[in-house]
Amino acid sequence: MASLPEGDIPPTDGLLPEQAREGAAAKDFGVYIHVPFCTVRCGYCDFNTYTPGELPEVSPEDYPERVFQELDFAAGVLDASGVPKREVQTVFIGGGTPTLLAPSRLGQMLRRVDTLWGMSPRAEVTVEANPDTLDAQRLVELAAQGVTRVSVGVQSFVPHVLSTLDRTHNPGSVPDVIRAASDAGLQVSLDLIYGTPGESSADWQESLDRALELEPDHISAYSLIVEPGTALARRIRRGELEAIDEDTQASFYEQADETFRDAGYEWYEVSNWSHTSEGLSRHNLSYWLGSDWWGIGPGAHSHIGGVRWWNVKHPRAYADRVKAGHSPALGREVLDEHTRWVEMVMLGLRTRQGLAIDSLTDHYPPAGAILHEALDAGWLQPEAFTAGRVELSLKGRLLADGLSARLTGG
Template identity: 55%
Template sequence: MSPALPAGDPVPEDGSLPATAAEGAADRALAMYLHVPFCRVRCGYCDFTTYTAEELGGAGSGSSRAGYAAVAAREVEMSGRVLADAGLPARPVSTVFVGGGTPTLLPSGDLVGLLGAVDRVHGLAPDAEVTTEANPDSVTPASLAELAAGGFTRVSFGMQSSVPHVLATLDRTHDPARVPDVVRWAREAGLQVSLDLIYGAPGESRADWRASLEAALACAPDHVSAYALVVEPGTRMAGQVRRGELALPEQDDLAAKYEDADALLTAAGMSWYEVSNWAARPDARCRHNVSYWRGDDWWGVGPGAHSHVGGVRWWNVKHPGAYSARLVSGRSPAHAREVLDDEARLVERVLLGVRLAEGLPVDELPPAGRALLPGTVADGLVREPAEVPGTDGAARVVLTDRGRLLADGVVRRLLGW
């Protein structure tokens, strides 16, 4: 099971926000994240808020798949009231991301209905990006066509690997031979396609990883995400590692696999725009994730979902039954929240902004970080600050290739830690 929720300050039962949340809102985009907490099988490495049918019990618990979309739509309605009551200006939603879990375990009509609720409450921007995650074994040509007809523009398939023994270690159940088919079906429906990959699974060789990259590229995706496996405490895989049943790779192996990913994806014409993400074209970047990295506002709907509006961050109760009960009784499903102070907001701005290919304006670094900048340049971790085409004209800090491998350490240095 996923870990306990963090502690925080109490949230009013109506979910109301402090007046400070409205400050500067006109300059921030509004995004929506819709969480679908259902999976057929729990992967051993996963610590997300997800549940199998066996874990949830009967439909009478208020947590059934059949009734989930209607319950989640109540939170969408609540988001409209809360933002308006806090004095935030009406803003159309620029991006919607449906994640999980496996969102496409719900009927496509339910997902389209949830998107309709977002449009009814907030409105969708004319060029809104609307993405759903999907497992390759959870879609059909008909379901993808229904999503596209209902307003979805993009699908992100959890490919993870093309190598059967790696998929087995990760507890992934799909047949890797199905990936080219689902990509083709999505394209025929008019959807952009992203493929999500994971490297560093126990027992994965560099040849295995390169085979997965080549298989992904053979599908000509619009976008690829490649993340190093992180084994979180409390997961089944963490127990296997602790007992010596699985051995995790060395850091040098992970670095080599990242370099393999960047080399192969770049050679195929894709460009990195965030440390773990590559796009075939600028318009294929995941605008929803960019919204997170730039510090925009987003409302997370669903059990365990996190939200951030104007420096206020909150997170929902995790169990679908408790989530449903709160909304049905007219209460906010939020478990707790925190109001970020200036220091915390600065840390997040540097942490997230430095990971982008566009970098971070030098004048947004704290004084201690600016003082350490020449040495960071000399160590080959960031480029000499300069203007980045397409940005605001300010001199920016941009990671070098070596700096991307050591991004967390670079961030600590730029914060003066």
């Protein structure tokens, strides 16, 4: 699993510095809840997840109690730190596979959030799920518990691609799941992965076409990253599989964007497309726009007013800390003004709304020449540039990270 970043040792009481209060009232506040359980570990996965056999001392049945304890702790810390109380605009329950827990238990988590902070009447509440953990009854129960959106990890509709990824669901069952979710009144997001070893352009097109046939509200398409230490990385190192090169990955991205655009989906972040403005993921957008959120659970990250921290990764260590009433945070960073600006550029550049040119050149004057070079190279949308805004073109989206590094002096 990916290692956590280095940082300062946070106080056991979790109290936040004065910086966390500045401008908080004007920012949206969200909650992320991590559920670290999966029935099997996918060969490509580098997330902080565990099968029940790996955690005999931490059970899915007991885990919600730990969530309640950190939620209560979070509310106390924010209040004691003088951070103004705000209604929760978005909740995202991710993992892992949150739908391994009963809908009633997920509902209890949501009610605790509502009790502590209040949920906005138009709050977006998303639950991640694998297709084989959903059926019509469970989807109805999720909606009854206050869930408004399911994010379904389909990854591919092609059996040999799913096999390489160690995904266990039957792609033929996905249409029934998506129809049942819509019938339950839930918004639907589909997650796809491209660039799996052995995946052809025709395979990828089949996944794109079959996903669009289901008319989801939202689609995410992520390039497969072969993370060190995963089973997939070991298979590639042994020569059993051949990783797909960057040029092919880029062509797959262009193929996806063209297919989505032809079907009426518009990109709003480099890896995300929605059918309407109501279909975009407000929770994920809050990350890219620098809003505040508290991350609950082992390995979860939080951000309040330029203060960022991350919890211990192992569920047993996490449980021990929250049961003792201590902060589960392992490390913390208090970001200075320049670092916050760099992150604003890196994240904002990835969104469709982009950045104001003045916000770049005022802070880093060489950015003006760099932007004109990018415009001449076809990386930026000319109409937006004329209007004083930086918006990436299709070509620019493929080069977003490199461009943001140049624009911030990296």
